Amino acid sequence: MGFRERKLVIQKGDQEFRKESYKMPEPLLSVDLTKPAEEQDTPVHNRWHPEIPPVASINPGDVFRVQCKDWTDGFIGYNDNAADVRDLPLTRVHILSGPVAVNGAEPGDLLVVDILDIGALPDYEWGYTGIFDYNNGGGFLTNIFPEARKAVWDLEGVYTRSRHIQGVRFAGILHPGQIGTAPGESLLRKWNQRESDLIDTDPERVPPLANPPTPENAVLGGLDGAEYDRVAQEAARTVPPRENCGNHDIKNLTRGSRAFFPVFVDGANLSVGDIHFSQGDGEISFCGAIEMAGWIDFHVDVIKDGMNKYGVRNAVIQLSPIEPRYSDFLLFEGISVDREGTQYYMDAHVAYQDACLKAIEYLGKFGYAEEQAYVLLSAAPIEGRVSAIVDIPSACCTVGIPTEIFDFDIKPTAAGPVSEDRGQLAMPSG
Numbered sequence: 001m002g003f004r005e006r007k008l009v010i011q012k013g014d015q016e017f018r019k020e021s022y023k024m025p026e027p028l029l030s031v032d033l034t035k036p037a038e039e040q041d042t043p044v045h046n047r048w049h050p051e052i053p054p055v056a057s058i059n060p061g062d063v064f065r066v067q068c069k070d071w072t073d074g075f076i077g078y079n080d081n082a083a084d085v086r087d088l089p090l091t092r093v094h095i096l097s098g099p100v101a102v103n104g105a106e107p108g109d110l111l112v113v114d115i116l117d118i119g120a121l122p123d124y125e126w127g128y129t130g131i132f133d134y135n136n137g138g139g140f141l142t143n144i145f146p147e148a149r150k151a152v153w154d155l156e157g158v159y160t161r162s163r164h165i166q167g168v169r170f171a172g173i174l175h176p177g178q179i180g181t182a183p184g185e186s187l188l189r190k191w192n193q194r195e196s197d198l199i200d201t202d203p204e205r206v207p208p209l210a211n212p213p214t215p216e217n218a219v220l221g222g223l224d225g226a227e228y229d230r231v232a233q234e235a236a237r238t239v240p241p242r243e244n245c246g247n248h249d250i251k252n253l254t255r256g257s258r259a260f261f262p263v264f265v266d267g268a269n270l271s272v273g274d275i276h277f278s279q280g281d282g283e284i285s286f287c288g289a290i291e292m293a294g295w296i297d298f299h300v301d302v303i304k305d306g307m308n309k310y311g312v313r314n315a316v317i318q319l320s321p322i323e324p325r326y327s328d329f330l331l332f333e334g335i336s337v338d339r340e341g342t343q344y345y346m347d348a349h350v351a352y353q354d355a356c357l358k359a360i361e362y363l364g365k366f367g368y369a370e371e372q373a374y375v376l377l378s379a380a381p382i383e384g385r386v387s388a389i390v391d392i393p394s395a396c397c398t399v400g401i402p403t404e405i406f407d408f409d410i411k412p413t414a415a416g417p418v419s420e421d422r423g424q425l426a427m428p429s430g
């Protein structure tokens with residue numbers, strides 16, 4: 001099921017010189033980008049819960065296509081106003097397609113998911129990156145960049161560029177930012193307990209330490225009535241990565257890669273969304289990838305009792321043979337010392353922030369505003385590393401920028417940097 005057989009016939013004069021058949025996956029799940037989540041013909045969801053009912057079932061070995069809305073349910077527009085990023089109701093995210101039940105999968109198995117291909121939907125060949133407002137989501141450097149900003153990106157086949165960050169063009173590394181299996185009942189209880197314990201340590205913090213379950217804007221697939229009300233109270237939000245994979249934001253889970261997901265419920269119940277055209281390691285500005293709507297082709301299989309056989313409790317990923325071929329990188333080193341000069345003990349979070357800030361300052365010499373450089377590090381194929389985690393008292397983290405994505409040379413030379421007008425990010429108005 002899920003296939004459309006096609007014949008490819010190439011005629012030259014009246015001679016047929018090549019003929020082969022191939023298979024195109026039909027959409028198993030479709031979305032209508034002109035309608036909100038609640039009005040989709042095929043139900044979608046924005047919470048993790050074992051009782052969200054599957055919208056389709058497939059067999060191990062099947063190939064199928066899933067269409068996805070963007071993570072915000074179409075809230076962010078292709079325009080020069082970042083008011084939508086500032087005002088996004090975060091209880092609406094992330095809109096996920098599925099769940100798809102895999103016949104025969106049982107708790108303890110591993111679900112083998114091949115990401116065969118990913119693409120944009122016709123007439124929606126664009127994406128966006130945002131800096132979230134300090135009071136609505138924040139981000140990795142929210143203390144330094146607290147105001148909402150936006151860049152929209154035009155997709156040109158495998159490439160992208162943005163009028164809001166000029167002088168740069170790069171190939172995409174498309175991936176689903178969020179994908180995973182449904183949690184079982186006991187795992188869901190464990191998540192809610194440990195995250196509420198964390199929130200209790202500083203309940204008034206802005207931004208919050210974690211996002212507890214809330215019925216506000218909960219979309220729960222086909223559930224309604226009393227069942228909806230009960231599940232909405234306990235269903236997990238989609239923000240963090242967890243044992244079911246979830247919001248991993250690993251840019252290298254790209255087309256051609258294979259993931260092994262733990263199975264916690266009968267049928268595994270696979271859901272996916274939050275497609276990214278590109279992203280830097282860390283997705284630092286939070287809405288930091290090039291976010292888009294799109295489609296993904298999957299092949300699935302099951303390894304019986306795979307969790308026990310391999311001792312796997314979180315997703316394991318086999319990388320793709322296909323990724324953008326950038327080889328010339330400029331690395332910026334960060335250490336566990338903050339902007340005020342305070343030394344932290346082996347803090348990789350502080351060290352990664354330090355590396356990002358050094359890179360942002362450097363890019364400023366070429367004409368980029370600090371916020372533009374922040375968004376660029378977030379969205380371009382940036383390589384982040386924990387380079388050393390043993391040299392007391394500083395961790396060493398690095399941010400690697402591919403030099404080939406720029407229209408000009410960013411490497412240090414005797415001539416010095418050339419600063420030019422690089423456009424500007426969209427700001428909120430109205």
Ligand code: ZN
Nearest residue numbers: 071177274289
């Ligand atoms: Zn995303």
